[in-house]
Amino acid sequence: MEQPQTYPPFDFIIFGATGDLTIRKLIPALFYRYLDKQIPAETRIIGAARSALNDNDFRERARAGLNQFVQESDRDQEKIEAFIQQVHYVSLDGANANSNWSDLQNLLNGDKGNKIRIFYFATAPRLYGDICDNLSDKGLLTETTRVVLEKPIGTSLETAQEINRRVGKHLPENHIFRIDHYLGKETVQNIIALRFANPVFERLWNSDSIDYIQITAAETVGVGSRGGYYDGAGALRDMVQNHLLQVLCMVAMDPPISLNADDLRNEKLKVLRSLKPMTDEDIRTNTVRGQYQEGNKNGEKIPSYLEDLKKDSSDTETFIAIKAQINTARWSGVPFYLRTGKRMAEKTSEIVIQFKSSTWSLFPTSPEPNRLHIRIQPDEGVSLSLQVKDPSKSHTSLRSTFIDIDFSPTFHIRYPDSYEGLLMDAVRGDPLLFIRCDEVEAAWRWIEPILNGWSKGLTPMAKYKSGTWGPNEATELLAKDGHLWHEDMP
Numbered sequence: 001m002e003q004p005q006t007y008p009p010f011d012f013i014i015f016g017a018t019g020d021l022t023i024r025k026l027i028p029a030l031f032y033r034y035l036d037k038q039i040p041a042e043t044r045i046i047g048a049a050r051s052a053l054n055d056n057d058f059r060e061r062a063r064a065g066l067n068q069f070v071q072e073s074d075r076d077q078e079k080i081e082a083f084i085q086q087v088h089y090v091s092l093d094g095a096n097a098n099s100n101w102s103d104l105q106n107l108l109n110g111d112k113g114n115k116i117r118i119f120y121f122a123t124a125p126r127l128y129g130d131i132c133d134n135l136s137d138k139g140l141l142t143e144t145t146r147v148v149l150e151k152p153i154g155t156s157l158e159t160a161q162e163i164n165r166r167v168g169k170h171l172p173e174n175h176i177f178r179i180d181h182y183l184g185k186e187t188v189q190n191i192i193a194l195r196f197a198n199p200v201f202e203r204l205w206n207s208d209s210i211d212y213i214q215i216t217a218a219e220t221v222g223v224g225s226r227g228g229y230y231d232g233a234g235a236l237r238d239m240v241q242n243h244l245l246q247v248l249c250m251v252a253m254d255p256p257i258s259l260n261a262d263d264l265r266n267e268k269l270k271v272l273r274s275l276k277p278m279t280d281e282d283i284r285t286n287t288v289r290g291q292y293q294e295g296n297k298n299g300e301k302i303p304s305y306l307e308d309l310k311k312d313s314s315d316t317e318t319f320i321a322i323k324a325q326i327n328t329a330r331w332s333g334v335p336f337y338l339r340t341g342k343r344m345a346e347k348t349s350e351i352v353i354q355f356k357s358s359t360w361s362l363f364p365t366s367p368e369p370n371r372l373h374i375r376i377q378p379d380e381g382v383s384l385s386l387q388v389k390d391p392s393k394s395h396t397s398l399r400s401t402f403i404d405i406d407f408s409p410t411f412h413i414r415y416p417d418s419y420e421g422l423l424m425d426a427v428r429g430d431p432l433l434f435i436r437c438d439e440v441e442a443a444w445r446w447i448e449p450i451l452n453g454w455s456k457g458l459t460p461m462a463k464y465k466s467g468t469w470g471p472n473e474a475t476e477l478l479a480k481d482g483h484l485w486h487e488d489m490p
Protein backbone atom coordinates (compact mmCIF):
# COMPACT_ATOMS: atom_id res chain seq x y z
CA MET A 1 0.00 0.00 0.00
CA GLU A 2 1.22 3.53 -0.80
CA GLN A 3 2.33 5.56 2.22
CA PRO A 4 0.01 8.59 2.31
CA GLN A 5 1.77 11.89 2.76
CA THR A 6 -0.56 13.09 5.50
CA TYR A 7 -2.19 11.44 8.48
CA PRO A 8 -5.07 12.60 10.67
CA PRO A 9 -4.07 13.51 14.25
CA PHE A 10 -3.69 10.47 16.51
CA ASP A 11 -2.75 9.59 20.08
CA PHE A 12 0.21 7.24 20.47
CA ILE A 13 0.49 5.89 23.99
CA ILE A 14 3.60 3.89 24.85
CA PHE A 15 3.62 1.59 27.89
CA GLY A 16 7.27 1.08 28.77
CA ALA A 17 8.16 4.66 27.86
CA THR A 18 11.28 4.93 29.98
CA GLY A 19 12.75 1.73 28.53
CA ASP A 20 15.55 1.14 26.05
CA LEU A 21 13.27 0.40 23.09
CA THR A 22 11.23 3.59 23.45
CA ILE A 23 14.16 5.93 23.84
CA ARG A 24 16.44 4.23 21.31
CA LYS A 25 13.97 3.26 18.60
CA LEU A 26 10.34 4.42 18.99
CA ILE A 27 10.79 8.13 19.77
CA PRO A 28 13.49 8.57 17.07
CA ALA A 29 11.27 6.73 14.55
CA LEU A 30 8.34 9.04 15.36
CA PHE A 31 10.65 12.04 15.07
CA TYR A 32 11.69 10.99 11.57
CA ARG A 33 8.00 10.66 10.66
CA TYR A 34 7.54 14.16 12.12
CA LEU A 35 10.29 15.45 9.86
CA ASP A 36 8.38 13.92 6.94
CA LYS A 37 5.24 15.78 8.11
CA GLN A 38 3.33 12.64 9.06
CA ILE A 39 2.80 13.68 12.69
CA PRO A 40 0.21 16.47 12.70
CA ALA A 41 0.38 19.15 15.40
CA GLU A 42 -2.64 17.77 17.30
CA THR A 43 -1.01 14.34 17.59
CA ARG A 44 0.12 13.41 21.09
CA ILE A 45 2.81 10.92 22.01
CA ILE A 46 2.12 9.87 25.57
CA GLY A 47 4.71 7.91 27.50
CA ALA A 48 3.51 5.70 30.35
CA ALA A 49 5.66 3.86 32.88
CA ARG A 50 5.79 3.45 36.65
CA SER A 51 8.70 5.87 37.20
CA ALA A 52 7.57 9.07 38.86
CA LEU A 53 8.34 11.60 36.13
CA ASN A 54 6.50 14.64 34.86
CA ASP A 55 6.18 15.84 31.25
CA ASN A 56 9.37 17.86 31.50
CA ASP A 57 11.43 15.01 32.94
CA PHE A 58 10.27 12.68 30.21
CA ARG A 59 10.81 15.29 27.50
CA GLU A 60 14.37 15.65 28.77
CA ARG A 61 14.92 11.90 28.32
CA ALA A 62 13.29 11.94 24.89
CA ARG A 63 15.42 14.93 23.85
CA ALA A 64 18.60 13.19 25.03
CA GLY A 65 17.55 10.07 23.10
CA LEU A 66 16.96 12.07 19.93
CA ASN A 67 20.34 13.74 20.26
CA GLN A 68 21.94 10.34 20.59
CA PHE A 69 20.00 8.11 18.21
CA VAL A 70 18.97 10.40 15.34
CA GLN A 71 21.63 10.87 12.66
CA GLU A 72 23.65 13.98 13.39
CA SER A 73 22.69 15.61 10.09
CA ASP A 74 18.98 15.31 11.01
CA ARG A 75 19.27 16.80 14.51
CA ASP A 76 17.67 20.16 13.86
CA GLN A 77 17.25 21.51 17.41
CA GLU A 78 14.26 23.71 16.51
CA LYS A 79 12.44 20.77 15.04
CA ILE A 80 13.39 18.58 18.00
CA GLU A 81 11.90 21.20 20.37
CA ALA A 82 8.71 21.52 18.33
CA PHE A 83 8.32 17.72 18.24
CA ILE A 84 9.05 17.41 21.97
CA GLN A 85 6.09 19.69 22.76
CA GLN A 86 3.85 16.91 21.42
CA VAL A 87 5.34 14.44 23.91
CA HIS A 88 3.64 13.87 27.30
CA TYR A 89 4.05 11.49 30.22
CA VAL A 90 1.84 9.76 32.74
CA SER A 91 3.23 7.84 35.66
CA LEU A 92 1.22 4.63 35.66
CA ASP A 93 1.53 0.95 36.48
CA GLY A 94 -0.28 -0.51 33.49
CA ALA A 95 -0.65 -3.89 35.17
CA ASN A 96 -2.33 -2.50 38.28
CA ALA A 97 -6.02 -1.62 38.20
CA ASN A 98 -5.59 0.67 41.23
CA SER A 99 -2.80 2.72 39.72
CA ASN A 100 -3.08 6.29 38.53
CA TRP A 101 -5.36 5.66 35.52
CA SER A 102 -7.18 8.97 35.93
CA ASP A 103 -4.32 11.00 34.40
CA LEU A 104 -4.45 8.92 31.24
CA GLN A 105 -8.25 8.96 31.24
CA ASN A 106 -8.26 12.75 31.59
CA LEU A 107 -5.81 13.14 28.74
CA LEU A 108 -7.63 10.80 26.41
CA ASN A 109 -11.26 11.23 27.30
CA GLY A 110 -11.16 14.88 26.29
CA ASP A 111 -11.44 13.56 22.74
CA LYS A 112 -15.02 12.97 21.91
CA GLY A 113 -14.44 12.14 18.26
CA ASN A 114 -12.94 9.02 16.80
CA LYS A 115 -9.30 10.05 16.94
CA ILE A 116 -7.04 7.09 16.20
CA ARG A 117 -5.57 5.71 19.39
CA ILE A 118 -2.54 3.44 19.41
CA PHE A 119 -1.45 1.68 22.60
CA TYR A 120 2.09 0.42 22.11
CA PHE A 121 3.14 -2.28 24.57
CA ALA A 122 6.91 -1.95 25.05
CA THR A 123 7.03 -3.76 28.38
CA ALA A 124 7.70 -7.36 29.30
CA PRO A 125 5.11 -9.47 27.42
CA ARG A 126 3.79 -11.03 30.64
CA LEU A 127 2.13 -7.64 31.33
CA TYR A 128 0.20 -7.45 28.05
CA GLY A 129 -2.89 -9.29 29.34
CA ASP A 130 -3.18 -7.18 32.50
CA ILE A 131 -2.61 -3.91 30.65
CA CYS A 132 -5.35 -4.83 28.17
CA ASP A 133 -7.78 -5.79 30.95
CA ASN A 134 -7.14 -2.42 32.60
CA LEU A 135 -7.49 -0.43 29.37
CA SER A 136 -10.83 -2.12 28.86
CA ASP A 137 -12.03 -1.66 32.45
CA LYS A 138 -11.05 2.03 32.39
CA GLY A 139 -13.03 2.58 29.19
CA LEU A 140 -9.97 3.44 27.10
CA LEU A 141 -10.51 0.99 24.25
CA THR A 142 -12.49 2.77 21.54
CA GLU A 143 -13.61 1.66 18.07
CA THR A 144 -10.51 3.33 16.64
CA THR A 145 -8.04 1.82 19.12
CA ARG A 146 -5.26 -0.48 17.96
CA VAL A 147 -2.67 -2.15 20.13
CA VAL A 148 0.87 -2.88 19.05
CA LEU A 149 2.55 -5.79 20.83
CA GLU A 150 6.32 -5.96 20.94
CA LYS A 151 8.04 -9.26 20.50
CA PRO A 152 8.54 -11.76 21.98
CA ILE A 153 4.91 -12.80 22.13
CA GLY A 154 5.38 -15.11 25.10
CA THR A 155 8.20 -17.42 25.94
CA SER A 156 6.48 -20.65 24.89
CA LEU A 157 3.43 -21.84 22.96
CA GLU A 158 1.31 -21.78 26.11
CA THR A 159 2.28 -18.24 27.12
CA ALA A 160 1.83 -16.99 23.54
CA GLN A 161 -1.65 -18.54 23.43
CA GLU A 162 -2.44 -16.91 26.75
CA ILE A 163 -1.38 -13.46 25.46
CA ASN A 164 -3.39 -13.96 22.27
CA ARG A 165 -6.42 -15.05 24.30
CA ARG A 166 -6.25 -12.22 26.82
CA VAL A 167 -5.62 -9.45 24.31
CA GLY A 168 -8.11 -11.01 21.89
CA LYS A 169 -10.80 -10.86 24.61
CA HIS A 170 -10.87 -7.08 24.22
CA LEU A 171 -9.93 -6.36 20.61
CA PRO A 172 -10.64 -7.97 17.24
CA GLU A 173 -7.64 -9.54 15.52
CA ASN A 174 -7.46 -6.72 12.94
CA HIS A 175 -6.85 -4.23 15.76
CA ILE A 176 -3.94 -6.26 17.20
CA PHE A 177 -0.58 -5.49 15.61
CA ARG A 178 2.19 -7.93 16.60
CA ILE A 179 5.34 -6.19 15.49
CA ASP A 180 8.42 -7.90 14.07
CA HIS A 181 10.84 -5.20 13.04
CA TYR A 182 12.51 -7.47 10.47
CA LEU A 183 9.34 -7.16 8.36
CA GLY A 184 9.82 -3.39 8.55
CA LYS A 185 13.17 -3.67 6.78
CA GLU A 186 12.99 -2.52 3.16
CA THR A 187 15.23 -5.36 2.08
CA VAL A 188 12.98 -7.98 3.69
CA GLN A 189 9.93 -6.46 1.98
CA ASN A 190 11.94 -6.42 -1.23
CA ILE A 191 12.03 -10.24 -1.21
CA ILE A 192 8.43 -10.13 -2.44
CA ALA A 193 9.37 -7.86 -5.35
CA LEU A 194 12.53 -9.78 -6.14
CA ARG A 195 10.70 -13.10 -6.30
CA PHE A 196 7.34 -12.24 -7.72
CA ALA A 197 8.20 -9.36 -10.05
CA ASN A 198 11.12 -11.22 -11.67
CA PRO A 199 9.96 -14.42 -13.34
CA VAL A 200 13.62 -15.27 -13.98
CA PHE A 201 13.89 -16.04 -10.25
CA GLU A 202 10.45 -17.35 -9.38
CA ARG A 203 10.59 -20.04 -12.09
CA LEU A 204 13.78 -21.39 -10.50
CA TRP A 205 12.66 -20.86 -6.89
CA ASN A 206 12.28 -24.51 -5.89
CA SER A 207 14.12 -27.74 -5.19
CA ASP A 208 14.72 -28.43 -8.91
CA SER A 209 17.13 -25.51 -9.07
CA ILE A 210 18.07 -24.54 -5.52
CA ASP A 211 20.63 -26.55 -3.60
CA TYR A 212 20.30 -24.88 -0.20
CA ILE A 213 19.50 -21.57 1.48
CA GLN A 214 21.29 -19.75 4.30
CA ILE A 215 19.73 -17.06 6.47
CA THR A 216 22.10 -15.28 8.83
CA ALA A 217 21.59 -12.48 11.36
CA ALA A 218 25.00 -11.85 12.91
CA GLU A 219 25.63 -9.10 15.44
CA THR A 220 28.88 -7.75 16.82
CA VAL A 221 27.29 -6.41 20.00
CA GLY A 222 26.91 -8.44 23.18
CA VAL A 223 23.86 -8.44 25.41
CA GLY A 224 24.65 -4.96 26.72
CA SER A 225 22.21 -3.68 29.30
CA ARG A 226 19.57 -6.27 28.31
CA GLY A 227 21.25 -9.19 30.09
CA GLY A 228 18.36 -9.61 32.53
CA TYR A 229 15.88 -10.21 29.72
CA TYR A 230 18.29 -12.03 27.42
CA ASP A 231 19.50 -14.60 29.91
CA GLY A 232 15.92 -15.78 30.34
CA ALA A 233 15.36 -15.85 26.59
CA GLY A 234 18.44 -16.83 24.56
CA ALA A 235 19.01 -16.54 20.82
CA LEU A 236 16.36 -19.08 19.81
CA ARG A 237 13.54 -17.14 21.47
CA ASP A 238 15.04 -13.69 20.87
CA MET A 239 15.84 -13.97 17.16
CA VAL A 240 14.81 -17.28 15.57
CA GLN A 241 11.21 -17.72 16.78
CA ASN A 242 10.34 -14.36 15.26
CA HIS A 243 12.79 -12.59 12.93
CA LEU A 244 14.55 -15.51 11.26
CA LEU A 245 11.36 -17.53 10.81
CA GLN A 246 9.62 -14.49 9.31
CA VAL A 247 12.48 -14.03 6.84
CA LEU A 248 12.32 -17.75 6.07
CA CYS A 249 8.59 -17.38 5.37
CA MET A 250 9.21 -14.53 2.94
CA VAL A 251 11.82 -16.62 1.13
CA ALA A 252 9.89 -19.89 1.11
CA MET A 253 6.22 -18.95 0.75
CA ASP A 254 4.17 -19.59 -2.36
CA PRO A 255 2.92 -16.50 -4.16
CA PRO A 256 0.04 -15.00 -2.21
CA ILE A 257 -3.12 -14.47 -4.27
CA SER A 258 -2.93 -10.75 -3.51
CA LEU A 259 -0.97 -8.32 -1.36
CA ASN A 260 -3.87 -8.18 1.03
CA ALA A 261 -2.62 -8.77 4.60
CA ASP A 262 -4.45 -12.04 5.16
CA ASP A 263 -3.46 -13.48 1.80
CA LEU A 264 0.19 -12.84 2.60
CA ARG A 265 -0.16 -14.13 6.14
CA ASN A 266 -1.95 -17.28 4.96
CA GLU A 267 1.07 -18.12 2.79
CA LYS A 268 3.52 -17.44 5.62
CA LEU A 269 1.44 -19.60 7.93
CA LYS A 270 1.61 -22.48 5.43
CA VAL A 271 5.41 -22.32 5.56
CA LEU A 272 5.48 -22.31 9.36
CA ARG A 273 3.10 -25.26 9.45
CA SER A 274 5.22 -27.14 6.89
CA LEU A 275 8.45 -26.89 8.87
CA LYS A 276 9.53 -30.46 9.56
CA PRO A 277 9.12 -31.04 13.30
CA MET A 278 12.45 -31.62 15.03
CA THR A 279 12.83 -35.10 16.52
CA ASP A 280 15.35 -35.71 19.30
CA GLU A 281 17.74 -37.04 16.69
CA ASP A 282 17.29 -33.90 14.55
CA ILE A 283 17.96 -31.73 17.57
CA ARG A 284 21.14 -33.65 18.30
CA THR A 285 22.46 -33.51 14.75
CA ASN A 286 20.86 -30.41 13.23
CA THR A 287 21.10 -27.77 15.94
CA VAL A 288 24.14 -26.01 17.36
CA ARG A 289 24.02 -23.73 20.38
CA GLY A 290 26.88 -21.63 21.59
CA GLN A 291 27.88 -18.97 24.10
CA TYR A 292 30.47 -16.25 23.50
CA GLN A 293 33.71 -16.33 25.41
CA GLU A 294 36.28 -13.63 25.92
CA GLY A 295 37.74 -12.33 22.67
CA ASN A 296 39.92 -9.63 21.24
CA LYS A 297 39.32 -6.85 18.75
CA ASN A 298 42.10 -4.51 17.59
CA GLY A 299 44.07 -5.41 20.71
CA GLU A 300 41.08 -4.63 22.99
CA LYS A 301 39.66 -7.38 25.17
CA ILE A 302 36.00 -8.22 24.50
CA PRO A 303 34.31 -9.62 27.61
CA SER A 304 32.63 -13.01 27.71
CA TYR A 305 28.87 -13.45 28.06
CA LEU A 306 29.28 -14.34 31.73
CA GLU A 307 31.35 -11.19 32.30
CA ASP A 308 28.71 -9.11 30.50
CA LEU A 309 26.07 -10.75 32.67
CA LYS A 310 28.12 -10.54 35.87
CA LYS A 311 27.24 -14.16 36.63
CA ASP A 312 29.29 -17.29 37.29
CA SER A 313 27.29 -19.58 35.05
CA SER A 314 24.49 -19.55 32.51
CA ASP A 315 22.99 -22.15 30.19
CA THR A 316 21.71 -19.52 27.75
CA GLU A 317 22.76 -19.63 24.10
CA THR A 318 23.99 -16.45 22.42
CA PHE A 319 24.48 -18.28 19.11
CA ILE A 320 22.43 -20.81 17.26
CA ALA A 321 22.70 -22.60 13.94
CA ILE A 322 19.91 -24.87 12.72
CA LYS A 323 19.37 -26.99 9.67
CA ALA A 324 15.65 -26.77 8.98
CA GLN A 325 13.57 -28.56 6.36
CA ILE A 326 10.26 -27.58 4.80
CA ASN A 327 7.91 -30.42 3.92
CA THR A 328 6.39 -29.11 0.71
CA ALA A 329 6.65 -30.06 -2.95
CA ARG A 330 8.55 -26.83 -3.61
CA TRP A 331 11.20 -27.36 -0.93
CA SER A 332 11.55 -31.10 -0.52
CA GLY A 333 15.22 -31.93 0.17
CA VAL A 334 16.40 -28.30 0.32
CA PRO A 335 18.10 -27.48 3.64
CA PHE A 336 17.50 -24.05 5.15
CA TYR A 337 20.45 -23.18 7.36
CA LEU A 338 19.51 -20.54 9.93
CA ARG A 339 22.14 -18.83 12.05
CA THR A 340 22.23 -15.96 14.49
CA GLY A 341 24.55 -14.83 17.22
CA LYS A 342 25.87 -12.00 19.32
CA ARG A 343 29.52 -10.89 19.38
CA MET A 344 30.20 -12.33 15.97
CA ALA A 345 32.82 -11.19 13.48
CA GLU A 346 30.56 -8.78 11.57
CA LYS A 347 27.19 -7.13 11.79
CA THR A 348 25.34 -8.62 8.86
CA SER A 349 21.88 -9.95 8.08
CA GLU A 350 21.73 -11.77 4.78
CA ILE A 351 20.17 -14.50 2.71
CA VAL A 352 22.17 -16.73 0.41
CA ILE A 353 20.32 -18.72 -2.26
CA GLN A 354 22.69 -21.33 -3.62
CA PHE A 355 21.56 -22.68 -6.97
CA LYS A 356 22.44 -26.19 -8.13
CA SER A 357 25.27 -27.00 -10.51
CA SER A 358 24.37 -27.96 -13.98
CA THR A 359 24.56 -31.74 -14.52
CA TRP A 360 26.31 -31.21 -17.82
CA SER A 361 29.14 -28.90 -18.82
CA LEU A 362 30.33 -27.66 -22.15
CA PHE A 363 33.55 -26.53 -20.52
CA PRO A 364 36.57 -28.49 -19.34
CA THR A 365 35.81 -27.46 -15.76
CA SER A 366 32.35 -27.47 -14.19
CA PRO A 367 31.05 -23.91 -13.95
CA GLU A 368 30.54 -22.59 -10.42
CA PRO A 369 26.82 -22.71 -9.63
CA ASN A 370 25.02 -19.36 -9.43
CA ARG A 371 24.42 -17.76 -6.10
CA LEU A 372 22.01 -14.98 -5.16
CA HIS A 373 23.10 -12.92 -2.17
CA ILE A 374 20.47 -10.70 -0.57
CA ARG A 375 22.02 -8.19 1.83
CA ILE A 376 19.32 -7.30 4.36
CA GLN A 377 21.68 -4.99 6.24
CA PRO A 378 24.09 -3.24 6.17
CA ASP A 379 25.07 -2.35 2.55
CA GLU A 380 21.50 -3.18 1.51
CA GLY A 381 21.48 -4.76 -1.90
CA VAL A 382 21.46 -7.87 -4.03
CA SER A 383 24.18 -9.62 -5.98
CA LEU A 384 24.07 -12.56 -8.34
CA SER A 385 27.17 -14.55 -9.12
CA LEU A 386 27.69 -15.39 -12.77
CA GLN A 387 30.22 -17.23 -14.88
CA VAL A 388 31.68 -15.33 -17.78
CA LYS A 389 34.38 -16.07 -20.30
CA ASP A 390 37.74 -15.16 -18.82
CA PRO A 391 38.81 -12.32 -21.12
CA SER A 392 42.49 -12.94 -20.50
CA LYS A 393 42.37 -16.62 -21.37
CA SER A 394 41.21 -19.06 -24.04
CA HIS A 395 37.56 -19.36 -25.06
CA THR A 396 37.07 -22.39 -22.81
CA SER A 397 38.15 -20.57 -19.64
CA LEU A 398 35.54 -19.28 -17.24
CA ARG A 399 35.77 -16.68 -14.55
CA SER A 400 33.36 -16.00 -11.67
CA THR A 401 32.01 -12.52 -11.33
CA PHE A 402 28.78 -10.95 -10.15
CA ILE A 403 26.10 -8.39 -10.86
CA ASP A 404 25.68 -6.20 -7.81
CA ILE A 405 22.99 -3.65 -6.97
CA ASP A 406 23.75 -1.42 -4.01
CA PHE A 407 20.34 -0.02 -3.11
CA SER A 408 21.21 3.18 -1.25
CA PRO A 409 23.32 4.86 -3.98
CA THR A 410 21.08 3.40 -6.70
CA PHE A 411 17.88 4.87 -5.31
CA HIS A 412 19.41 7.93 -3.59
CA ILE A 413 17.47 7.31 -0.41
CA ARG A 414 18.09 7.17 3.30
CA TYR A 415 17.27 3.68 4.52
CA PRO A 416 14.64 4.39 7.20
CA ASP A 417 14.77 2.48 10.45
CA SER A 418 12.34 -0.43 10.25
CA TYR A 419 10.18 0.99 13.05
CA GLU A 420 9.34 4.14 11.08
CA GLY A 421 7.19 2.45 8.48
CA LEU A 422 5.68 -0.07 10.88
CA LEU A 423 4.52 2.56 13.39
CA MET A 424 2.74 4.47 10.64
CA ASP A 425 1.25 1.24 9.26
CA ALA A 426 -0.29 0.72 12.71
CA VAL A 427 -1.64 4.28 12.69
CA ARG A 428 -3.10 3.64 9.25
CA GLY A 429 -4.47 0.27 10.35
CA ASP A 430 -2.57 -1.74 7.73
CA PRO A 431 -1.65 -5.15 9.19
CA LEU A 432 0.25 -6.45 6.12
CA LEU A 433 3.63 -6.42 7.85
CA PHE A 434 2.43 -7.58 11.28
CA ILE A 435 2.15 -11.11 12.57
CA ARG A 436 -1.22 -12.81 12.95
CA CYS A 437 -1.96 -14.81 16.09
CA ASP A 438 -1.87 -18.16 14.27
CA GLU A 439 1.57 -17.39 12.81
CA VAL A 440 3.00 -16.72 16.27
CA GLU A 441 1.57 -19.95 17.59
CA ALA A 442 2.76 -22.00 14.59
CA ALA A 443 6.27 -20.61 15.07
CA TRP A 444 6.23 -21.61 18.76
CA ARG A 445 4.97 -25.10 17.82
CA TRP A 446 8.15 -25.63 15.82
CA ILE A 447 10.51 -23.93 18.28
CA GLU A 448 9.26 -25.51 21.49
CA PRO A 449 10.51 -29.09 20.86
CA ILE A 450 13.98 -27.65 20.26
CA LEU A 451 13.88 -25.83 23.60
CA ASN A 452 12.63 -29.03 25.27
CA GLY A 453 15.34 -31.10 23.59
CA TRP A 454 18.00 -28.70 24.78
CA SER A 455 16.72 -28.79 28.32
CA LYS A 456 17.05 -32.61 28.15
CA GLY A 457 20.72 -32.01 27.27
CA LEU A 458 20.53 -33.20 23.64
CA THR A 459 22.76 -30.38 22.38
CA PRO A 460 25.76 -29.45 24.50
CA MET A 461 26.65 -25.75 24.73
CA ALA A 462 29.51 -24.99 22.35
CA LYS A 463 31.90 -22.13 23.02
CA TYR A 464 33.03 -19.48 20.59
CA LYS A 465 35.48 -16.66 20.86
CA SER A 466 33.92 -13.20 20.65
CA GLY A 467 34.59 -11.61 17.29
CA THR A 468 34.41 -14.88 15.33
CA TRP A 469 31.72 -16.50 13.17
CA GLY A 470 30.61 -18.79 15.99
CA PRO A 471 31.61 -22.24 17.23
CA ASN A 472 33.35 -24.84 15.05
CA GLU A 473 30.26 -27.00 15.46
CA ALA A 474 28.39 -24.56 13.18
CA THR A 475 30.99 -25.05 10.46
CA GLU A 476 30.70 -28.82 10.94
CA LEU A 477 26.91 -28.66 10.62
CA LEU A 478 27.32 -27.50 7.04
CA ALA A 479 30.46 -29.53 6.34
CA LYS A 480 28.43 -32.73 6.91
CA ASP A 481 26.38 -31.71 3.85
CA GLY A 482 29.47 -30.63 1.89
CA HIS A 483 28.67 -26.91 2.28
CA LEU A 484 30.30 -23.79 3.66
CA TRP A 485 28.87 -20.73 5.37
CA HIS A 486 28.86 -17.70 3.16
CA GLU A 487 31.96 -16.05 4.60
CA ASP A 488 34.02 -19.19 3.86
CA MET A 489 32.78 -19.60 0.30
CA PRO A 490 35.29 -19.07 -2.49
Ligand SMILES: NC(=O)C1=CN([C@@H]2O[C@H](COP(=O)(O)OP(=O)(O)OC[C@H]3O[C@@H](n4cnc5c(N)ncnc54)[C@H](OP(=O)(O)O)[C@@H]3O)[C@@H](O)[C@H]2O)C=CC1
Pocket residue numbers: 015016017018019020021022048049050051092093094095096121122123124125127150151152226229
Ligand atom coordinates in the same frame (compact mmCIF):
# COMPACT_ATOMS: atom_id res chain seq x y z
N1 LIG B 1 15.28 -2.95 23.53
C1 LIG B 1 15.22 -3.51 22.33
O1 LIG B 1 16.07 -3.32 21.45
C2 LIG B 1 14.08 -4.39 21.98
C3 LIG B 1 13.10 -4.68 22.91
N2 LIG B 1 12.04 -5.48 22.56
C4 LIG B 1 10.99 -5.78 23.52
O2 LIG B 1 10.37 -4.58 23.93
C5 LIG B 1 9.98 -4.68 25.28
C6 LIG B 1 10.66 -3.58 26.07
O3 LIG B 1 12.06 -3.73 25.95
P1 LIG B 1 13.10 -2.71 26.58
O4 LIG B 1 12.69 -1.31 26.33
O5 LIG B 1 14.43 -3.16 26.14
O6 LIG B 1 12.94 -3.01 28.13
P2 LIG B 1 13.37 -2.12 29.39
O7 LIG B 1 13.57 -3.06 30.50
O8 LIG B 1 14.46 -1.17 29.02
O9 LIG B 1 12.07 -1.24 29.66
C7 LIG B 1 10.90 -1.76 30.19
C8 LIG B 1 9.93 -0.63 30.35
O10 LIG B 1 8.71 -1.12 30.89
C9 LIG B 1 8.31 -0.23 31.94
N3 LIG B 1 7.43 -0.99 32.82
C10 LIG B 1 7.72 -2.08 33.55
N4 LIG B 1 6.63 -2.48 34.24
C11 LIG B 1 5.64 -1.61 33.90
C12 LIG B 1 4.28 -1.50 34.28
N5 LIG B 1 3.74 -2.36 35.13
N6 LIG B 1 3.55 -0.49 33.74
C13 LIG B 1 4.10 0.41 32.89
N7 LIG B 1 5.37 0.33 32.49
C14 LIG B 1 6.13 -0.66 32.99
C15 LIG B 1 9.62 0.22 32.56
O11 LIG B 1 9.54 1.43 33.23
P3 LIG B 1 9.24 1.58 34.80
O12 LIG B 1 10.18 0.69 35.52
O13 LIG B 1 9.41 3.04 35.04
O14 LIG B 1 7.81 1.15 34.96
C16 LIG B 1 10.39 0.48 31.28
O15 LIG B 1 9.97 1.71 30.72
C17 LIG B 1 10.37 -6.09 25.72
O16 LIG B 1 9.27 -6.94 25.49
C18 LIG B 1 11.49 -6.43 24.77
O17 LIG B 1 11.65 -7.81 24.62
C19 LIG B 1 11.92 -5.97 21.29
C20 LIG B 1 12.86 -5.72 20.34
C21 LIG B 1 14.05 -4.96 20.61
Ligand SMILES: O=C1O[C@H](COP(=O)(O)O)[C@@H](O)[C@H](O)[C@H]1O
Pocket residue numbers: 217219238239349
Ligand atom coordinates in the same frame (compact mmCIF):
# COMPACT_ATOMS: atom_id res chain seq x y z
O1 LIG C 1 14.75 -8.02 18.25
C1 LIG C 1 15.94 -8.00 18.39
O2 LIG C 1 16.71 -7.58 17.36
C2 LIG C 1 17.99 -7.06 17.57
C3 LIG C 1 18.71 -7.10 16.23
O3 LIG C 1 18.02 -6.29 15.31
P1 LIG C 1 18.78 -5.73 14.03
O4 LIG C 1 17.73 -4.98 13.31
O5 LIG C 1 19.89 -4.85 14.53
O6 LIG C 1 19.31 -6.90 13.29
C4 LIG C 1 18.76 -7.83 18.61
O7 LIG C 1 19.94 -7.13 18.94
C5 LIG C 1 17.94 -8.01 19.85
O8 LIG C 1 18.62 -8.86 20.77
C6 LIG C 1 16.60 -8.61 19.53
O9 LIG C 1 15.77 -8.57 20.69
